[in-house]
Amino acid sequence: MKANWGRIVKKIEAATKDEVAILKSLLDTVNSKICPECKECCCAAHNFDRGCAKSGGYYDVQYDPTPPTLVKYLKKKYKFTVKSGFLNPETGCKLPRYLRSYTCLIYFCGKEQKLLRRIDVTMAGYLARRIRTIKEQILTNV
Ligand code: SF4
Ligand code: SF4
DSSP, X not given: OOOOHHHXXXXXXXXXXXXXXXXXXHHHHHHHHHSTTOSSOTTSTTGGGTHHHHHTTTXXXXXXXXXXXXXXXXXXXXXXXXXXXXXXXXXXXXXXXXXXXXXXXXXXOHHHXXXXXXXXHHHHHHXXXXXXXXXXXXXXXX
């Protein structure tokens, strides 16, 4: 039977809403200060000659429970491009946090690490792992 990804994505959104809300409160102030002016965006193609487009959004079955068919669905829905991946160079990542890969959720650049309190980085890492576990639970029953 073909998976109804629209319905599954809504389920993931509802199940992770508390974790995503806390992540937002921890990170948004710092990100809105530093990201708009950043010339070394971690998601951009020039970064390590990798970036979002070349990595496919950093979805990797080794670290992330998102199956390739769901990644394909997200690429179509959020207009993944061969140049920028899921990144909109003007406004940032097109994916809502609950759909970002584990690698994207757990990674903090040097500038973020300087400005965030250590406790906030630890908390954000814990939340990223919680989101991954919740997704795993939902996706194993698909
Ligand atoms: S998270 Fe860091 S590397 Fe990425 S855009 Fe923001 S400041 Fe730049
Ligand atoms: S999915 Fe979003 S956060 Fe992850 S690399 Fe791509 S643009 Fe960046």
